[in-house]
Amino acid sequence: MRKTLVLLAPLIALGAAPAAAELRTAPLEDIFESYNDCFAATNGGALDPAELEKLGWSRATISSRGKPVEGGPVIFGHGERAPIILLSGTEGAGICIVNARIKNFSVFTDFTSAFGGKLPKPDKDGEINFIAEGRPVQIAPTGSRDKPAMRLVVMTPTENK
Numbered sequence: 001m002r003k004t005l006v007l008l009a010p011l012i013a014l015g016a017a018p019a020a021a022e023l024r025t026a027p028l029e030d031i032f033e034s035y036n037d038c039f040a041a042t043n044g045g046a047l048d049p050a051e052l053e054k055l056g057w058s059r060a061t062i063s064s065r066g067k068p069v070e071g072g073p074v075i076f077g078h079g080e081r082a083p084i085i086l087l088s089g090t091e092g093a094g095i096c097i098v099n100a101r102i103k104n105f106s107v108f109t110d111f112t113s114a115f116g117g118k119l120p121k122p123d124k125d126g127e128i129n130f131i132a133e134g135r136p137v138q139i140a141p142t143g144s145r146d147k148p149a150m151r152l153v154v155m156t157p158t159e160n161k
Helices: 002-020 028-041 049-054 105-113
Strands: 057-059 074-078 084-087 095-101 128-132 135-143 148-155
Touching (some): 028 095, 028 148, 049 074, 049 084
């Protein structure tokens, strides 16, 4: 599973890092709800943007100099929550990323503590990788001291052969 997340690291870095700088600070409840929404969007073995839309998410458009930008991650915002969700595509296998700006890094600790000590220890970069509901998951602190953030990645289910 770690190998799979390592292969997706460039997509995660490109899709999630720049967006954190402009986000509103997210309360812990918003982060948990958004994390659960990624499970809904990856439930059928493929990415399903319609599931996000059912949960109140709207697809965002990206433009540069007034022209739509094609390619890259598919970005969703929620009118009642501060985090954003990025999908690696609109169908097939892929990843759902919650990117949230946080008040401070203790919010990250509060999030991981809610798992009751059942998470593995973070790696040298602070990333925690595990399997939940048949899906590889990664939780990581991101951002900077001035603009702390966290990233939650949920992959579509994988088969163990």
